[in-house]
Amino acid sequence: MKLKFTVNRRATTLEVTGAERVIDLLRERLGLVGTKEGCGKGECGACTVLLDGSPVCSCLLLSSQVAGREITTIEGLSEGESLHPVQAAFAETGAVQCGFCTPGLVLSSAALLADIPAPSREQMKRALAGNLCRCTGYQKIFEAVELASRNMRREKRRRR
Amino acid sequence: MAVVGRRVRRVESLDRVKGVGSFTDDLTYAGMLHAAVVRSPVARARIKHIETGRALRRAGAEAVFTFQDIPGRNVVPIILEDQPFLAEEYVNYVGEPIAVVLASERETARAAAKEVSVRLEELPPILDLLKARRHPRVHLFGEDNVFKHLRIRRGDTAAAFSSCDVIVENEYRTPYQEHAYIEPEAMIAIPHPDGTIEIRGSMQCPFYVRKAVTSVLGLPESRVWVVQAATGGAFGGKEDVPSLLACQVALPAWKLKKPVKLVYDRTEDMVSTSKRHPSWVRYKSGATRDGVLKAVEVEYVIDGGAYSTLSPAVLYRGTVHAAGPYRCDNVKVDSYVVATNRVPTGAFRGFGSPQILFAAESQMDQLAERLGLHPAELRRRNLLRAGDTTITGQKLTVSVGLEETLDRVLEASGWPTGQKRDDGVGYGLSTVFYGVGLGAAGKHLARTGARVIVHADGSVTFSVGTTELGQGMTTVLSQIVSEELGTPLECVQMIAPDTSRVPDSGPTVASRSTTMSGNALKDACGKIRDVLLAEASRALRIPVSDLRIVEGAIVPAKEEGPSMPIDEAIKSCTTARLPLSAEGWHVSTSTSWDDRTGQGDAYVTYAWATNLAKVRVDRETGEVTVLKMWAAHDVGKAVNPTLAEGQIEGGILQGLGFALTENMFTDERGVIVNPDFSTYIIPTAADSPEIVSLLVEHPYPDGPHGAKGFGEQPLMGVAPAVANAVRDAVGVRITELPITPEKIWNALRSSRRVPVTQR
Numbered sequence: 001m002k003l004k005f006t007v008n009r010r011a012t013t014l015e016v017t018g019a020e021r022v023i024d025l026l027r028e029r030l031g032l033v034g035t036k037e038g039c040g041k042g043e044c045g046a047c048t049v050l051l052d053g054s055p056v057c058s059c060l061l062l063s064s065q066v067a068g069r070e071i072t073t074i075e076g077l078s079e080g081e082s083l084h085p086v087q088a089a090f091a092e093t094g095a096v097q098c099g100f101c102t103p104g105l106v107l108s109s110a111a112l113l114a115d116i117p118a119p120s121r122e123q124m125k126r127a128l129a130g131n132l133c134r135c136t137g138y139q140k141i142f143e144a145v146e147l148a149s150r151n152m153r154r155e156k157r158r159r160r
Numbered sequence: 161m162a163v164v165g166r167r168v169r170r171v172e173s174l175d176r177v178k179g180v181g182s183f184t185d186d187l188t189y190a191g192m193l194h195a196a197v198v199r200s201p202v203a204r205a206r207i208k209h210i211e212t213g214r215a216l217r218r219a220g221a222e223a224v225f226t227f228q229d230i231p232g233r234n235v236v237p238i239i240l241e242d243q244p245f246l247a248e249e250y251v252n253y254v255g256e257p258i259a260v261v262l263a264s265e266r267e268t269a270r271a272a273a274k275e276v277s278v279r280l281e282e283l284p285p286i287l288d289l290l291k292a293r294r295h296p297r298v299h300l301f302g303e304d305n306v307f308k309h310l311r312i313r314r315g316d317t318a319a320a321f322s323s324c325d326v327i328v329e330n331e332y333r334t335p336y337q338e339h340a341y342i343e344p345e346a347m348i349a350i351p352h353p354d355g356t357i358e359i360r361g362s363m364q365c366p367f368y369v370r371k372a373v374t375s376v377l378g379l380p381e382s383r384v385w386v387v388q389a390a391t392g393g394a395f396g397g398k399e400d401v402p403s404l405l406a407c408q409v410a411l412p413a414w415k416l417k418k419p420v421k422l423v424y425d426r427t428e429d430m431v432s433t434s435k436r437h438p439s440w441v442r443y444k445s446g447a448t449r450d451g452v453l454k455a456v457e458v459e460y461v462i463d464g465g466a467y468s469t470l471s472p473a474v475l476y477r478g479t480v481h482a483a484g485p486y487r488c489d490n491v492k493v494d495s496y497v498v499a500t501n502r503v504p505t506g507a508f509r510g511f512g513s514p515q516i517l518f519a520a521e522s523q524m525d526q527l528a529e530r531l532g533l534h535p536a537e538l539r540r541r542n543l544l545r546a547g548d549t550t551i552t553g554q555k556l557t558v559s560v561g562l563e564e565t566l567d568r569v570l571e572a573s574g575w576p577t578g579q580k581r582d583d584g585v586g587y588g589l590s591t592v593f594y595g596v597g598l599g600a601a602g603k604h605l606a607r608t609g610a611r612v613i614v615h616a617d618g619s620v621t622f623s624v625g626t627t628e629l630g631q632g633m634t635t636v637l638s639q640i641v642s643e644e645l646g647t648p649l650e651c652v653q654m655i656a657p658d659t660s661r662v663p664d665s666g667p668t669v670a671s672r673s674t675t676m677s678g679n680a681l682k683d684a685c686g687k688i689r690d691v692l693l694a695e696a697s698r699a700l701r702i703p704v705s706d707l708r709i710v711e712g713a714i715v716p717a718k719e720e721g722p723s724m725p726i727d728e729a730i731k732s733c734t735t736a737r738l739p740l741s742a743e744g745w746h747v748s749t750s751t752s753w754d755d756r757t758g759q760g761d762a763y764v765t766y767a768w769a770t771n772l773a774k775v776r777v778d779r780e781t782g783e784v785t786v787l788k789m790w791a792a793h794d795v796g797k798a799v800n801p802t803l804a805e806g807q808i809e810g811g812i813l814q815g816l817g818f819a820l821t822e823n824m825f826t827d828e829r830g831v832i833v834n835p836d837f838s839t840y841i842i843p844t845a846a847d848s849p850e851i852v853s854l855l856v857e858h859p860y861p862d863g864p865h866g867a868k869g870f871g872e873q874p875l876m877g878v879a880p881a882v883a884n885a886v887r888d889a890v891g892v893r894i895t896e897l898p899i900t901p902e903k904i905w906n907a908l909r910s911s912r913r914v915p916v917t918q919r
Contacts, residue, residue, distance in 0.1 A: 034179020034180070035179070036343070036392075037185065038342045038426065039836065041838070043838050044426075046342055073179070074178065083174075087177035088177075090173070091177050094167075094169075094170065094173075094803065094805070094806050096172075096176045097170075097632070098341070098390075098392045098394075099390070100341075100343040102176045103177075106177055124845065128845040129846040130844075132842060133845075134339075134341055134814070134842065137808075138845045139848065
């Protein structure tokens, strides 16, 4: 079947069976290797992408499920060379250690801030509990979300 | 100091937030095949026959390799040489590799691996560590199934116990802890037409990998080239295991003359790769009425699994750390690592010490309780200070900041000392120490190399033999190079660790990278500085001895006089065709160990720490909520405080997993029951309490800028702090990890039947 969907704002068409995992389409067919596979069972969140803006595990998603929909991967979060505020904040606060879980955590954090511009720590914990990180202890990730939140709200006020 | 000590941004973090593909599975080579491993389904058996025909008939399957195809030796050399690369006559644990299957696609290789049928004659396995030791019939290793026995004999414990006013004796147990790095083990081999083979992958120890591949392929070291790819967490789990993966890709790549990639499936990774040794401890400690720790007797047994891997070294660290960071004149330790028919255990942050420190620090609180002393006070009366001697007879002279870590935690926490309220909230303390580097058990590996090149345009590249695992080594070493040469940090670039660029520099373990590679880089940079200063001296007409490098310029040591920007000095050297590249080398100060008495200078120096946990325990359900953690660490010098805090915060959360939820176990057939993230529970964002990290700096004179290694220490004292806090909160003492709600609930129920008299 012909799969038509949007990946990182670009209309994309691929010949598929419908049964491929979306993570494999992204990594192997489209070369978007920023999406990582940590478990293949939807348990670690490393393969998180945004599907119509909501975080999902791309290892649990089949190609037929994304027809006509919009996917954002970590490569699509930044615009050209300029980083998304969440990406900049992760680098700034020290929220990155090994970095393997980072794309998933950045995307989940971006989705959270799109939903709740100034989340509490409890809201962050709930929103990020599906993205496992074994290095950081999450403290500096929370700090990154708070920093991104401040910067995004300031930017929004400035634009008004 | 311009750069050392500053909170500069981790150098690779911009690539990581953009998802730049630098991990092993992100790499692809033309004609690359995928490997999958055929593994033993049982814990112990004799191999009768390996049938590969059906697997090879599957479309896309290319080849199957068994031990018969190995051109070199069928051994993965680590410390001893007891572990085969592919099983020959026997399998000794569930998940032991038997064959490697190759196919054009990963899924095909995995499916074909399931079609290799291995006829096995099952034998009864030994799964219990205490039964394994001196088992009457089954001999998995030597006569007694003991890979290594270590002892410490100091003073006279029997006499000392008879003069003690309180004696506490208990048994403790801890289970497996799985590393759960988020990137599974992964490796690629690329054979080259010139007869060399390149290995690229996720690893801690490129030189271990090289040794294993040369052994299995029967090649000289000059023809095996190992490069570390970006590595997605390790924690010890990528110390020895990548050697096995490298052989699993190198053999087929060498035979088929094609690149081969292997990535473990998460469950396969959890079933077949190393973990923290399960332990059993019998611990007896005694003190006098005035709170002086007089005597300690410890029997420590850990489960090494089917092959010895790193177990003798793990046991060494556990043994040296057996009595905690205290003065004690009468100590008897007997420690054993035994062989069982379970997965080989190995390195994991703390390396044999978290298990024994759980026991040691639980004992200290029980002594305090019996003596009617505050836990902090009992520790203060016994903790090691400069001038004291450790239980191995090592005299401590400098960089002993333990008491300051205790003071800082007490001060920051405001731990209430008044009447205890019955609100289910409790505080628990632990004081711990960490022997920096490999110590006497690994002293033959205690050297490192480095190479630094200053380019004509002023940019700098450097190479070291230790690796970046997420701990921040690249950034810290870049800061040191920038500091030494006076060049801006953004001009300094580390080249991926590569066995062809520096001599064997030993493993990236034992929190040794900052000190070892840092010192080797200082050595190399010193040689380049000499050239730069000589050139500046010539131009400025000031003697070299009167010049300094300060923030990007060569300036006179005295106030006035002409100066020269570093990039100008570099240009001048380039024009004069002077060499601005150098090799550096560092060898650790000496360590010693007497196998008979366990006496000696066990490690070059020690890091020190105090942890305090505040918990709330639900009396109805036994559930523990960690409300807050405080941790102070004497790190000598924090080259980058943000990264040091990152080590503390991450180590604490791993320690909380070890303390409360991580419970991997095998069934009666030796099969791991919970090899995935839905059943093996590591802490999530939702479980992360507020953490206060405090850095204490008592400089270590032999470390770069005073720094000591400490990356492992943050995990080590967390479990006993939590156990002590649970006792403080609801009056029950849990001696077996993890501290699950069931254990607390059961202990609360039985303590209601027998009233508690203490506290």
